Amino acid sequence: MAEQRNLSINGDRLWQSLMDMAQIGATPKGGVCRLALTDVDKAGRDLFVDWCRTAGCSITVDRIGNIFARRPGRNNDLPPVVTGSHLDSQPTGGRFDGVYGVLAGLEVVRSLNDLGLETEHPVEVAVWTNEEGSRFAPAMVASGVFAGVFDLDYGLSRADVEGKTMGQELARIGYAGAAEVGRPVHAYFEAHIEQGPILEAEGKTIGVVTDAQGQRWYELNLTGVESHAGPTPMTRRKDALLGAARIVDLVNRIGLQFAPRACATVGMMQVYPNSRNVIPGKVFMTIDFRHPEDGTLAAMDKAMRDGVARICGEIGLDAGIEQIFYYAPVHFDDGCIEAVRKGVAEHGFTARDMVSGAGHDACYLARVAPTGMVFIPCIDGISHNEIEDATPEWVSAGGQVLLRAILEKAGAVA
Amino acid sequence: MAEQRNLSINGDRLWQSLMDMAQIGATPKGGVCRLALTDVDKAGRDLFVDWCRTAGCSITVDRIGNIFARRPGRNNDLPPVVTGSHLDSQPTGGRFDGVYGVLAGLEVVRSLNDLGLETEHPVEVAVWTNEEGSRFAPAMVASGVFAGVFDLDYGLSRADVEGKTMGQELARIGYAGAAEVGRPVHAYFEAHIEQGPILEAEGKTIGVVTDAQGQRWYELNLTGVESHAGPTPMTRRKDALLGAARIVDLVNRIGLQFAPRACATVGMMQVYPNSRNVIPGKVFMTIDFRHPEDGTLAAMDKAMRDGVARICGEIGLDAGIEQIFYYAPVHFDDGCIEAVRKGVAEHGFTARDMVSGAGHDACYLARVAPTGMVFIPCIDGISHNEIEDATPEWVSAGGQVLLRAILEKAGAVA
Numbered sequence: 001m002a003e004q005r006n007l008s009i010n011g012d013r014l015w016q017s018l019m020d021m022a023q024i025g026a027t028p029k030g031g032v033c034r035l036a037l038t039d040v041d042k043a044g045r046d047l048f049v050d051w052c053r054t055a056g057c058s059i060t061v062d063r064i065g066n067i068f069a070r071r072p073g074r075n076n077d078l079p080p081v082v083t084g085s086h087l088d089s090q091p092t093g094g095r096f097d098g099v100y101g102v103l104a105g106l107e108v109v110r111s112l113n114d115l116g117l118e119t120e121h122p123v124e125v126a127v128w129t130n131e132e133g134s135r136f137a138p139a140m141v142a143s144g145v146f147a148g149v150f151d152l153d154y155g156l157s158r159a160d161v162e163g164k165t166m167g168q169e170l171a172r173i174g175y176a177g178a179a180e181v182g183r184p185v186h187a188y189f190e191a192h193i194e195q196g197p198i199l200e201a202e203g204k205t206i207g208v209v210t211d212a213q214g215q216r217w218y219e220l221n222l223t224g225v226e227s228h229a230g231p232t233p234m235t236r237r238k239d240a241l242l243g244a245a246r247i248v249d250l251v252n253r254i255g256l257q258f259a260p261r262a263c264a265t266v267g268m269m270q271v272y273p274n275s276r277n278v279i280p281g282k283v284f285m286t287i288d289f290r291h292p293e294d295g296t297l298a299a300m301d302k303a304m305r306d307g308v309a310r311i312c313g314e315i316g317l318d319a320g321i322e323q324i325f326y327y328a329p330v331h332f333d334d335g336c337i338e339a340v341r342k343g344v345a346e347h348g349f350t351a352r353d354m355v356s357g358a359g360h361d362a363c364y365l366a367r368v369a370p371t372g373m374v375f376i377p378c379i380d381g382i383s384h385n386e387i388e389d390a391t392p393e394w395v396s397a398g399g400q401v402l403l404r405a406i407l408e409k410a411g412a413v414a
Numbered sequence: 415m416a417e418q419r420n421l422s423i424n425g426d427r428l429w430q431s432l433m434d435m436a437q438i439g440a441t442p443k444g445g446v447c448r449l450a451l452t453d454v455d456k457a458g459r460d461l462f463v464d465w466c467r468t469a470g471c472s473i474t475v476d477r478i479g480n481i482f483a484r485r486p487g488r489n490n491d492l493p494p495v496v497t498g499s500h501l502d503s504q505p506t507g508g509r510f511d512g513v514y515g516v517l518a519g520l521e522v523v524r525s526l527n528d529l530g531l532e533t534e535h536p537v538e539v540a541v542w543t544n545e546e547g548s549r550f551a552p553a554m555v556a557s558g559v560f561a562g563v564f565d566l567d568y569g570l571s572r573a574d575v576e577g578k579t580m581g582q583e584l585a586r587i588g589y590a591g592a593a594e595v596g597r598p599v600h601a602y603f604e605a606h607i608e609q610g611p612i613l614e615a616e617g618k619t620i621g622v623v624t625d626a627q628g629q630r631w632y633e634l635n636l637t638g639v640e641s642h643a644g645p646t647p648m649t650r651r652k653d654a655l656l657g658a659a660r661i662v663d664l665v666n667r668i669g670l671q672f673a674p675r676a677c678a679t680v681g682m683m684q685v686y687p688n689s690r691n692v693i694p695g696k697v698f699m700t701i702d703f704r705h706p707e708d709g710t711l712a713a714m715d716k717a718m719r720d721g722v723a724r725i726c727g728e729i730g731l732d733a734g735i736e737q738i739f740y741y742a743p744v745h746f747d748d749g750c751i752e753a754v755r756k757g758v759a760e761h762g763f764t765a766r767d768m769v770s771g772a773g774h775d776a777c778y779l780a781r782v783a784p785t786g787m788v789f790i791p792c793i794d795g796i797s798h799n800e801i802e803d804a805t806p807e808w809v810s811a812g813g814q815v816l817l818r819a820i821l822e823k824a825g826a827v828a
Contacts, residue, residue, distance in 0.1 A: 196645025229679035229702045230771030231610025234669040241680055242666050248659035255648040265643035266655055267690045276681045276700045286690045288643045357644030383642060
């Protein structure tokens with residue numbers, strides 16, 4: 001293992017690749033608009049494929065458009081170690097979300113070439129189709145098909161607002177591949193920006209991702225009585241907005257009660273009739289609960305339902321509560337987590353364990369393969385925004401850790 | 415005074431006049447759309463003027479279109495006792511708001527005729543132009559000009575959404591009168607539906623209106639930090655909606671603290687970006703405070719500003735607070751209130767003192783003449799709505815009280 005201590009990726013090359021890729025779909029404000037399966041996405045895919053072929057990889061595209069760039073191992077009958085992420089972006093996205101994981105994987109391949117290192121298992125860099133879900137809902141649909149969460153037909157039939165399906169658009173841009181979707185994977189790693197503020201705030205360079213939060217999403221409809229703000233005494237009101245306000249505070253208290261790993265958010269509220277001098281008769285609102293443990297999510301659910309019933313009972317409101325989305329918590333593979341920790345330790349990076357608050361392709365891959373994730377900080381925790389940013393040092397450090405973790409699982413040939 | 419105990423209006427005639435007038439601008443749902451200075455408003459005015467002439471009145475129209483139907487007194491050098499309200503309605507208004515006060519006044523004149531009663535002062539029935547403010551803002555503009563709150567030019571230049579001014583529209587429908595706006599009034603009475611639920615809920619027939627609430631209206635802009643609902647820990651959030659929610663609760667507590675006469679309402683809220691999985695970064699909201707005493711309104715203002723500062727300090731929000739509207743409290747004339755009480759007592763109606771939560775032409779008249787108001791219940795407290803309703807008994811009772819109050823001030827000739 002002594003020789004591996006000095007193994008290094010080329011951080012400058014990785015940074016330059018990120019900046020080159022960011023030209024494709026570049027926005028005036030310094031971000032990226034590379035919606036899934038558009039001409040811009042095709043251009044990004046073409047550039048990636050070109051780079052991979054130059055690096056000696058063979059390319060496979062599956063029927064849902066996932067791209068796999070393969071560097072052979074010594075034993076090509078063994079399942080590959082796969083790393084990657086996505087090239088598609090939000091409409092006003094940044095230069096790092098997704099593309100960082102793809103190009104960090106490419107940099108690992110390039111570095112293995114530079115170092116003349118052979119691995120026991122093949123190593124593949126994956127590009128998962130339509131991770132963001134901005135053009136075709138739901139998000140992470142193609143890694144979901146790979147992991148058996150969704151049927152292939154379901155994935156191909158997802159349509160954008162104009163009615164164009166993923167299947168049609170894959171064929172149009174030339175990425176409707178022939179390979180079956182899904183096959184054995186020895187291990188999967190994904191490098192990603194944190195998309196939150198913790199690492200930067202604590203001065204840590206690497207996040208060792210142990211879990212991804214489960215999610216429960218709700219829609220609430222509160223109904224009171226609309227009436228004139230002047231002649232209606234305080235004690236005779238059934239103010240739907242007062243109930244909604246107390247539920248916002250309840251949701252926040254539930255989040256704090258189950259902190260530090262819980263998140264609880266009311267992001268959306270519509271007030272009816274929304275007039276200055278009319279007591280609101282109806283409110284629509286959403287709740288987003290996240291926690292890495294299903295039992296805690298269930299406890300949050302109960303606390304919310306009990307609290308909503310109490311609040312609405314006090315004010316005299318009717319409440320309709322519907323859970324519209326459930327996403328199971330993920331615990332990543334202990335062996336993969338350990339491989340990431342080794343990379344951190346060898347390079348002496350500052351690090352901390354983390355729970356991913358957002359969904360990633362890795363969350364679906366974790367269902368079918370040992371999986372781990374590597375987070376690097378992003379400036380001010382800002383993501384899904386054109387000003388999304390990261391430093392070359394962070395970008396390079398994540399690549400170093402990824403290289404070491406992949407070697408751990410793919411087996412460096414002595 | 416013995417003979418006056420048996421004085422009575424004709425409740426059936428008053429009800430029939432209300433139903434006849436409700437045909438002008440009638441809506442399919444049983445309400446009325448009679449926007450100020452439209453052809454429909456002109457038809458309503460014409461019918462009123464015709465009825466008044468038939469009742470022996472002379473008609474004067476002033477330069478802002480206010481109509482005065484005069485029944486002479488014994489001494490016509492004395493200023494008149496005036497009663498009335500408005501004939502214009504909300505776009506989806508009801509059959510009673512405003513028109514009840516006008517036609518109750520007409521019924522008083524008709525009843526004085528039937529009874530052969532002469533008064534010392536002349537009695538006039540007034541129709542105030544554009545009380546609702548639905549077509550031309552602000553509300554109560556023509557009684558405001560009469561009371562010197564607004565200049566005549568200001569009133570005439572008010573424009574609707576198409577740019578048509580009140581002056582143009584008065585001329586077009588033939589109600590741009592020649593009379594100067596404003597002159598001495600001996601006393602002013604206005605009968606109106608309550609537009610709230612109190613009388614009906616307490617089983618009372620008459621509201622003796624002692625005061626009208628002052629109003630302070632505010633706009634608040636709260637600014638926090640928009641961020642991803644997943645990876646942003648509870649303790650690192652600056653959630654503008656959490657602040658807004660606590661302010662809604664604060665406003666409600668302020669209303670209860672100064673109950674029973676205070677009203678405090680958040681009617682409007684806009685959340686940005688209003689997305690399920692984004693912590694809100696900005697909220698716009700309104701506050702409506704009402705109380706019959708200016709000092710209490712000032713105390714409510716201070717409690718709100720202190721509370722908003724504390725809440726926003728706790729969460730880390732910036733708050734902009736702007737008071738956009740102020741309407742002074744009105745205490746009605748003790749002599750006029752007493753005249754209303756006498757009418758209640760003579761007929762043995764159930765009654766209670768009330769504070770008007772809404773604005774009325776009487777609120778401006780109170781600045782230039784001794785003024786009183788008579789409220790009758792409306793079904794379920796509903797107003798500004800096509801289903802606005804009242805019973806013939808309530809309508810008749812209000813007319814009885816109005817007759818007695820007018821006789822008290824106009825002086826019945828023995």
